[in-house]
Amino acid sequence: MERVRVAVLASDAITHAGLASCLNSRAEVLVVPNRNLVEVDVVVVAAERLTDGVAALRALGADLERSAVLVIDQLDPAGLLAAVECGVAAVIPRSAATDDHLIRVIQVAATGGGVLPSELVGELLREIARLQREVLAPRGISASGLTPRELDVVRLLAEGLDTADIAEKLAYSERTVKNVIYGMTNRLKLRNRPHAVAYAMRAGVI
Numbered sequence: 001m002e003r004v005r006v007a008v009l010a011s012d013a014i015t016h017a018g019l020a021s022c023l024n025s026r027a028e029v030l031v032v033p034n035r036n037l038v039e040v041d042v043v044v045v046a047a048e049r050l051t052d053g054v055a056a057l058r059a060l061g062a063d064l065e066r067s068a069v070l071v072i073d074q075l076d077p078a079g080l081l082a083a084v085e086c087g088v089a090a091v092i093p094r095s096a097a098t099d100d101h102l103i104r105v106i107q108v109a110a111t112g113g114g115v116l117p118s119e120l121v122g123e124l125l126r127e128i129a130r131l132q133r134e135v136l137a138p139r140g141i142s143a144s145g146l147t148p149r150e151l152d153v154v155r156l157l158a159e160g161l162d163t164a165d166i167a168e169k170l171a172y173s174e175r176t177v178k179n180v181i182y183g184m185t186n187r188l189k190l191r192n193r194p195h196a197v198a199y200a201m202r203a204g205v206i
Contacts, residue, residue, distance in 0.1 A: 003030045004110045007037055007066075009056050010046040019046055019071070028103050041110045042089075043068045044102075050091065051079040057086040067109040071097045077123040081131075084124070090115035144203035150184045153177060154200045157193050 006029045010016035023031050023044070032040050043066055047053035053070040067089040075093055083091065089109035092101065105115045116124065132143050140147050146154065156166045163181075167174045181193065190196045200206045 003028060004106055005030050005032050005039055005041045006106060007032050007034050007040045007043045008046075009034065009043060011048070011052065011056070015046045019044065022099055022102070026099065026103055029106060037066070040066050042066060042106050044071065044106065045069070046071045046094070048073045049076050049078075050074075050083055051076070053088070054079045054082045054086055057083075057088070067112070069102075069105055069109050071102070075117055075119060077120060080120060080124055081127050089113065091117065091120060093117065142205070144200065144205045145188055146184065146200065146203070146205065149180055151200070151205055153180045154184070154196050155206050157181075158197045158200065158206050 006023055008016055008020045008023065008031060010019060020031050023029050037043070037060065043057070043060075045053045045056050045068055047056060047070060050070065050072055053068075053072055057068055066087065068087050069090045069092070070083065070088055071092055071094050073094050075091075089112075090105045092105055092115065108115055128143070136143060142148075142151065144151075152170055153166055156169055161169065163174050163177050166172070167177045170177070172180075181196065184190065185192070185196055188196075188199060190199055197206070
């Protein structure tokens with residue numbers, strides 16, 4: 001299996017040296033200097049709290065486009081959604097960060113998976129429910145990012161209907177259908193109608 005290229009971030013030099021030494025001793029990963037983040041598969045961040053890890057990732061700005069693993073002292077759920085926005089794929093308490101476990105988590109993150117302690121999974125689900133209830137629903141948007149009208153249109157697109165057929169089926173004008181499709185593709189940065197269908201399929205709404 002190809003080695004996972006890892007960068008290490010820590011709030012202090014001793015923690016950084018210890019974490020880098022631990023990872024350097026393993027054949028599964030290759031520790032890369034932080035200045036070469038473009039060559040990295042996973043960024044491992046050691047921090048006291050979740051919010052500290054998020055701050056460290058945000059400090060990297062646009063340079064970070066890789067999955068991140070946070071090794072933290074306190075499992076404080078504050079900042080959990082912000083962590084997800086910053087590309088955090090895994091969070092593990094420092095007390096559980098044995099060599100083998102950390103390597104397994106890094107490999108999961110490198111392949112697009114995620115790892116969260118059970119108590120944070122529950123918190124994340126509650127936060128998602130709150131966002132749906134308080135932010136998306138009042139604006140008529142589902143968790144998929146699509147409005148009910150857009151869902152109706154994209155489902156018919158998936159059946160192969162053209163603009164005229166969709167307009168007839170939904171009792172809309174063709175201009176309305178075109179405006180719905182334009183608004184959806186523009187807001188979600190979708191390239192075309194097939195891309196919109198693919199997006200809806202990945203979101204699980206068709």
